[in-house]
Amino acid sequence: MKEERKPRRTATEAAAKVPKMVRANLTENLKAKEQGKPVAYSFIVNGYDEIIRAMDIVPAWVENYSGVCAAKRDAGRFLEKAEAESFSRSLCTYATCGLGFDIWRHELQGEMPPDAPWGGMAKPDIILGSGQMLCDPRYKWPQAAQHYMQDVPVYIGGLYWPPYDRNIDQREVEKYYVKYAVEELRGAIHFIEKHTQRKMDWDKLGELVDLVDKTWNLFIEAYELRKAIPTPMDTGDAMNTMVPLAFMLGTQEAYDFYKDLCGELKQKNEKREGVVADEKYRLLWGAGLPSWFALSDFQYFNSKGATFPVERTYREAELIYRLDLPKGNDPLEHIAWRWVRYWTHWYDRARKRPASLPEVERLIEYIEDYKIDGVVFHEAFSCRTWHTGIILQAEVLKKVYREIPIMILEGDIVDISSYNEADTHHRIDAFIETMETAKNKR
Amino acid sequence: MERTSGKGLELVEKYYRDYGCRAKELKRRGKKIMGYLSALGPLEIITAAGFIPVRMKGDVNEPITKADSQMETIVCPFVRNVFDSALKGRYDYLDGMVIPHTCDSISRTYDIWSYNLQLPYSHFLNVPHVTDEPSLEFFKEILGTFVKSLEKFTGNKISDERLAQAVETYNQNREAIRQLYELRKSHPPLISGVEMMKVLVAAMSLPVEESTELISSVTDEVKKRGGTPAEKSARIMVVGDQIDDTALIEIIEKAGARMVMDDISIGSKIYWPDIEVTQNPIDGIAERYLRKIKLPTTYRDTGETYQDKLEERFGHIRQFIKDFRVDGAILFIYKYCDPYGFEVPATKTYIESLGTPVLYLEEEYSTSTFGRLKTRIEAFLEMIA
Numbered sequence: 001m002k003e004e005r006k007p008r009r010t011a012t013e014a015a016a017k018v019p020k021m022v023r024a025n026l027t028e029n030l031k032a033k034e035q036g037k038p039v040a041y042s043f044i045v046n047g048y049d050e051i052i053r054a055m056d057i058v059p060a061w062v063e064n065y066s067g068v069c070a071a072k073r074d075a076g077r078f079l080e081k082a083e084a085e086s087f088s089r090s091l092c093t094y095a096t097c098g099l100g101f102d103i104w105r106h107e108l109q110g111e112m113p114p115d116a117p118w119g120g121m122a123k124p125d126i127i128l129g130s131g132q133m134l135c136d137p138r139y140k141w142p143q144a145a146q147h148y149m150q151d152v153p154v155y156i157g158g159l160y161w162p163p164y165d166r167n168i169d170q171r172e173v174e175k176y177y178v179k180y181a182v183e184e185l186r187g188a189i190h191f192i193e194k195h196t197q198r199k200m201d202w203d204k205l206g207e208l209v210d211l212v213d214k215t216w217n218l219f220i221e222a223y224e225l226r227k228a229i230p231t232p233m234d235t236g237d238a239m240n241t242m243v244p245l246a247f248m249l250g251t252q253e254a255y256d257f258y259k260d261l262c263g264e265l266k267q268k269n270e271k272r273e274g275v276v277a278d279e280k281y282r283l284l285w286g287a288g289l290p291s292w293f294a295l296s297d298f299q300y301f302n303s304k305g306a307t308f309p310v311e312r313t314y315r316e317a318e319l320i321y322r323l324d325l326p327k328g329n330d331p332l333e334h335i336a337w338r339w340v341r342y343w344t345h346w347y348d349r350a351r352k353r354p355a356s357l358p359e360v361e362r363l364i365e366y367i368e369d370y371k372i373d374g375v376v377f378h379e380a381f382s383c384r385t386w387h388t389g390i391i392l393q394a395e396v397l398k399k400v401y402r403e404i405p406i407m408i409l410e411g412d413i414v415d416i417s418s419y420n421e422a423d424t425h426h427r428i429d430a431f432i433e434t435m436e437t438a439k440n441k442r
Numbered sequence: 443m444e445r446t447s448g449k450g451l452e453l454v455e456k457y458y459r460d461y462g463c464r465a466k467e468l469k470r471r472g473k474k475i476m477g478y479l480s481a482l483g484p485l486e487i488i489t490a491a492g493f494i495p496v497r498m499k500g501d502v503n504e505p506i507t508k509a510d511s512q513m514e515t516i517v518c519p520f521v522r523n524v525f526d527s528a529l530k531g532r533y534d535y536l537d538g539m540v541i542p543h544t545c546d547s548i549s550r551t552y553d554i555w556s557y558n559l560q561l562p563y564s565h566f567l568n569v570p571h572v573t574d575e576p577s578l579e580f581f582k583e584i585l586g587t588f589v590k591s592l593e594k595f596t597g598n599k600i601s602d603e604r605l606a607q608a609v610e611t612y613n614q615n616r617e618a619i620r621q622l623y624e625l626r627k628s629h630p631p632l633i634s635g636v637e638m639m640k641v642l643v644a645a646m647s648l649p650v651e652e653s654t655e656l657i658s659s660v661t662d663e664v665k666k667r668g669g670t671p672a673e674k675s676a677r678i679m680v681v682g683d684q685i686d687d688t689a690l691i692e693i694i695e696k697a698g699a700r701m702v703m704d705d706i707s708i709g710s711k712i713y714w715p716d717i718e719v720t721q722n723p724i725d726g727i728a729e730r731y732l733r734k735i736k737l738p739t740t741y742r743d744t745g746e747t748y749q750d751k752l753e754e755r756f757g758h759i760r761q762f763i764k765d766f767r768v769d770g771a772i773l774f775i776y777k778y779c780d781p782y783g784f785e786v787p788a789t790k791t792y793i794e795s796l797g798t799p800v801l802y803l804e805e806e807y808s809t810s811t812f813g814r815l816k817t818r819i820e821a822f823l824e825m826i827a
Contacts, residue, residue: 086790088775088783088804090516095784131571131741136546139571139741140784147788150748156741158572158580163543163552165566168591176583183576357553381516384546384780388514392554 015237032058038196053250054205066097070292070414093414135385155191157184161343181336218258225265230274235308236298242314280305288378374405450659457644482542486608497646518547538563605723635701682774703766738781
């Protein structure tokens with residue numbers, strides 16, 4: 001049974017708009033069938049955003065839906081459904097929540113589970129996953145979902161990037177990574193054409209690739225306005241404002257959203273209007289997906305004078321000029337180069353600093369640019385992708401950079417049984433004391 | 443190596459109990475040893491480069507005491523246990539390590555391994571998850587980068603001739619073990635599940651020629667055993683990833699059943715598929731490791747219908763059940779294992795559709811939980827009796 005909770009307060013109007021946008025996307029995918037539009041289960045950072053939009057496919061963002069269920073504290077019944085089918089509770093809870101929903105809908109022969117949050121998710125016509133380094137669920141989850149939707153075709157495309165190796169310059173190998181990605185993106189287009197009878201509009205694709213470049217730029221420009229002291233927006237809001245980048249990339253609406261966000265943050269900076277009136281501690285959310293059922297913890301931090309001007313999580317973009325992309329006319333090559341260069345962007349810096357790692361260099365960049373006093377990580381038990389290596393990052397950060405207060409919270413992204421609010425708040429209180437001690441020493 | 447004539451199983455017992463002892467001995471004699479994880483370590487390339495490959499394992503009887511300070515506990519317990527063993531010095535004799543991209547528990551801990559072990563050489567082999575044509579071509583590039591990396595480290599070129607020789611040698615090794623598997627078809631099998639597990643584990647730690655000689659010696663020894671009268675015991679197949687200890691098998695066989703076959707990553711998964719001899723050996727190697735070895739970490743989807751897809755993924759299990767007259771399957775999956783974990787419903791459905799009952803167990807890589815395991819296995823065996 002879901003809990004009735006008050007809406008979470010946001011610092012920006014932009015963040016406050018997002019729940020309606022998410023709901024609109026869900027409504028769109030529910031109505032898509034009536035309108036004769038194909039619906040694709042999709043996952044963020046797959047590289048297909050421009051392709052989906054250019055072919056007028058309606059995306060159904062299954063991860064997002066799991067996040068909605070978690071935020072509404074109504075994911076438990078879907079997790080249990082998946083567990084009853086022998087999906088381990090230790091698997092990604094975005095996936096098991098989504099699978100639980102699919103299983104239930106399948107049992108009801110296409111009808112939505114009762115009181116499905118925000119109307120539920122439409123059964124897709126196709127599923128687009130990827131076998132890439134982002135995470136295992138991106139190819140296992142679609143495969144598992146197909147067990148309950150046996151008439152729905154699945155495409156898994158590989159979109160890899162070179163791993164960090166001190167002894168191998170990524171430039172020696174990136175060309176064949178890009179070549180591979182382009183072929184897989186082409187495979188995705190062929191698959192969509194085959195199963196939806198939609199044809200790729202290549203001119204539109206080119207335009208959308210340009211639009212995404214501009215959107216990435218605007219996103220980073222907006223987020224760099226958060227360097228101001230006091231910060232006008234923190235991670236609590238960013239867990240909303242990432243939605244257009246993650247789930248609406250390639251749309252004018254996403255571009256306009258970040259344009260508006262830029263304007264709003266500039267105004268706040270001019271008035272020196274921060275998230276909190278008396279900003280005492282500036283924190284970096286160093287890694288980890290948030291607990292969607294406990295985003296109010298960011299407000300708890302705020303109540304102690306702590307803000308998060310910057311986060312690593314869901315910041316999957318960079319200023320295009322910094323990526324130094326090769327020039328060319330092929331939109332698929334541009335998409336591939338953009339992702340390959342993004343994921344390898346911090347490699348050179350890591351090589352220049354003995355014993356460092358790219359993830360740590362990224363943290364150092366944010367610590368310096370955003371004048372950060374401490375780092376908070378979140379280790380979610382069900383996600384090995386983003387929550388493994390945190391101990392190492394913390395250790396290397398201190399070793400190669402400087403002593404800095406660090407806290408590692410433990411919990412999950414969707415499974416609320418992992419969470420205890422009182423304990424979490426006690427830990428935050430203790431960390432704030434650590435921050436105060438460190439501040440007094442400086 | 444000690445002579446194995448007539449004493450194959452005795453030597454197997456030694457190599458099983460003191461895992462890596464032969465590699466350490468060879469290291470003292472100047473040989474180079476390369477550790478690797480999972481079924482996707484390209485043994486032919488490692489061997490052609492002049493290294494003896496040793497597949498890394500942990501110890502299910504040993505609690506994790508050092509790893510947790512460096513590696514998150516949400517990582518697959520098998521990976522954590524092997525890492526714990528490494529931190530305790532069990533793999534101090536390694537000259538290097540190859541970690542293939544199989545799953546997040548392995549790929550996302552690569553930095554943790556290399557940072558903590560500080561081996562002279564380490565390489566992350568970026569094996570794709572997808573098995574289509576572009577993926578195969580990409581994987582050949584990945585293997586090419588790996589070859590260059592080894593050449594740079596050793597200062598020696600890895601010739602096509604050496605690769606071809608390694609391919610032939612490993613194909614012979616795989617054939618030798620398949621001959622031993624044949625002796626499990628009788629009822630009761632001539633070689634027990636416990637003995638077979640020890641052979642598989644011992645083989646993982648030896649130079650390939652010694653492995654082949656040892657396996658052949660065991661085969662000859664076992665063949666000499668007289669057939670025993672037919673018995674009423676359940677014939678069990680174990681399905682899972684790196685199950686590399688006899689503890690689970692002992693529970694099954696002490697309960698009166700026989701473990702007659704496996705679909706595990708130190709067993710049939712790696713010994714059934716051979717490498718086709720190709721003009722460029724890398725072509726055949728890529729084909730085997732990406733497509734022929736059937737792991738949940740590689741996505742295959744060429745079937746038209748969903749049933750075709752299931753057949754493509756699990757059809758080899760149908761054949762095993764038929765050829766080895768399997769009565770029941772135990773699906774033994776580690777907690778926090780994403781690739782196997784997501785496949786459980788499909789695997790169970792497929793095997794049960796063949797009329798073969800399945801017991802699904804989600805466990806740690808540890809004997810500490812085997813008390814409750816024994817009860818469940820015994821109940822399963824009673825049910826299928």
